[in-house]
Amino acid sequence: MAEQHEEAADRFADGTEISEQELAHRKEFLELGEEDVARLTAINDLARRYADAVIEDFYRHLLSFEDTRSFFGDPQVLQRVKNMQKEYFLRLTQGNYDLAYVEDRLKIGAAHERIRLPIKSYLGMYNFYLRAVAARLVDAFKKTPDEAWSTFLSLMKLTFLDIGFAIDTYINASERTIRAQQEAIQELPTPVLPVREGMLLVPIIGIIDSLRARQLTEQLLGSIRSNRARMVVIDITGVQSVDSRVANHIVQTVEAARLMGARVIIAGISPEVAQTMVTLGIDLGRIMTVGDLQSGIERAEQLLGYVVTRSRSGETATG
């Protein structure tokens, strides 16, 4: 069953996955059927005749607005999109609205997304086109206005199918960016910082997954050796959630550190995390934990035998 699904889906260059079933479903939802296809192919000749004029009007409209003009400043870009747009318009009346047709739509959507054209402008373009064609249909079907209207409705169904795909392109691009950013955040290494002789601080931010936990542990153990650390404060203030898996990672890290002679204090347990841990029945055993980083550092200093006092004069002003 899973194999069938994989064969049917077509993965396009930008990562969108549209299957035959999905396309059929969308057509069904828009009530786009064979009759519509017939009406559209019937006006293909008409479309050829008005294509250039519509395109010119179209881009004249775009260039007359400051916010859309800026996207077509480069004459090469402008010519390229004009050509693509003409092909697109003609394709609307050539029938055969299959997966290959969809792929083209996605490509055009992607091209506009890439130059950062806002989706509102992109949708505005469809609006312009439909109105331009409506006018010409009324003109061409003067004797049979019903047919103009039916043809227009068919065209509207098809353009809405296209708009759906165009929006998908924009959304996919956004999702890709978000994913890339998330990966970048994940890849930021957690620093292991010596804060006193014999004391290391490990501030963890974000999500702890198995890979990160492993990297962190390896790094920490290496630092324990090179810094001859006897105390480690692991600060989890910035960790989003602590579940059993995360707790296990923490326990393993603490045990490994202990084998190298270092004691660990887990600092930064928020009230919410404390609640979650008790609710989930997570027990850190005899691992020392404290509520905030300050307490963690103070406790570690204490255990190392540091006595911190404040001198009366404090910092002298610089002249």
Next chain:
Amino acid sequence: MRASILKQGSVLIASVQGSMTDADLAQMRDELVLDVRRHRSTGVIVDVTMLEVMDSFAARTLRGITQMIKLLGATSIVVGIQPEVAFSMVQLGLTLEGTNTALDLEEGLALLKGPRIDHHER
């Protein structure tokens, strides 16, 4: 291969060689116990710096050493577990619970000379 056991004042230092077999380790354990008794040592440091792999037998043997020496009234500390070894040990669930640990020989000696060590420290 014989384990090397050196005496430094009231402390015995046993260095585990990388190529020691299970039998060698067991023999080292037995010798240590006798030596502690003979020299009336108060502390034992088991240095496993050269040990590349800690398996469950080695871990059990180390715990055995700790327990026996404690019964004789002395304190033992395992030192020199390397990062890679520590990592694979916890993955295998070998935590040497109840055993004192320190980074290396220097730290181990400092620990023995210092304030009282809590045997139940985790």
